[in-house]
Amino acid sequence: MRIVVVGSTPLSGQLACALAASGDSVTVVRPDGGDLELASADVRVVTGDPLLVLEAAGSRRADVVVACTGSDADNLVVSLLAKRHFKVPRVLAQVNEADHAWLFEESWGVDEAVSVASLLVAAVKRAVVATSSSDPAGGGAPPGSGQQASAGAGE
Numbered sequence: 305m306r307i308v309v310v311g312s313t314p315l316s317g318q319l320a321c322a323l324a325a326s327g328d329s330v331t332v333v334r335p336d337g338g339d340l341e342l343a344s345a346d347v348r349v350v351t352g353d354p355l356l357v358l359e360a361a362g363s364r365r366a367d368v369v370v371a372c373t374g375s376d377a378d379n380l381v382v383s384l385l386a387k388r389h390f391k392v393p394r395v396l397a398q399v400n401e402a403d404h405a406w407l408f409e410e411s412w413g414v415d416e417a418v419s420v421a422s423l424l425v426a427a428v429k430r431a432v433v434a435t436s437s438s439d440p441a442g443g444g445a446p447p448g449s450g451q452q453a454s455a456g457a458g459e
Contacts (some may be wrong), residue, residue: 305329308361308392310354310382311372312336315398315420319372320347331361335373354382363390371397376404380412387413 305328309320312334324330324346331348350361354373363369369386371379379397386392397412399405399419408417 305367306362306365307331307368307370308333308358308363308366308386309370309372310335310358310379311370311374311398313372313374316370316372319370331366333357333361335378354378355385358382358385358390363392366390366392368392368394368396371395373398374400376400376407380407380414383408384413387415 307320307323307328308331309316309323310333312332316332320330320332330346331350333354334349334351335354348361350357352360358369363386366386369382369390369392371382371386373379373382376399379400383395383397387395394415395413396416396418397408397414399408399417399422402419402421405417405419405422408414
């Protein structure tokens with residue numbers, strides 16, 4: 305797959321390297337020319353304002369564009385441009401602020417919105433459910449911790 309990742313955050317760098325390692329053709333657009341460390345020589349880097357360099361980054365031929373900057377406004381504008389102007393089939397966008405999540409929808413060109421905080425909350429909830437279901441007594445204290453769980457403790 306041909307993937308364009310827009311952003312110079314650690315997450316965008318990790319994403320680009322992981323995708324390149326799995327065999328995808330990856331181009332990173334670094335808006336600010338920051339110190340994005342890429343552990344993969346297989347990632348092409350284009351530096352500049354995404355609104356001006358998305359075409360040079362290969363967006364017209366991209367299968368996926370991922371808007372992964374630290375700014376929700378930038379992620380929305382990149383998503384809209386990728387979807388409407390460059391006709392990219394799939395556009396994913398990172399949601400940084402939970403209050404903005406409602407904006408990340410099809411009308412802004414976003415096929416899928418991803419919130420790291422929401423993913424972590426879901427993982428914690430799954431872990432709690434898994435821990436609770438594996439504890440036959442239904443308590444909350446880990447076995448061997450010497451603590452007893454009690455309902456209403458600290459309330």
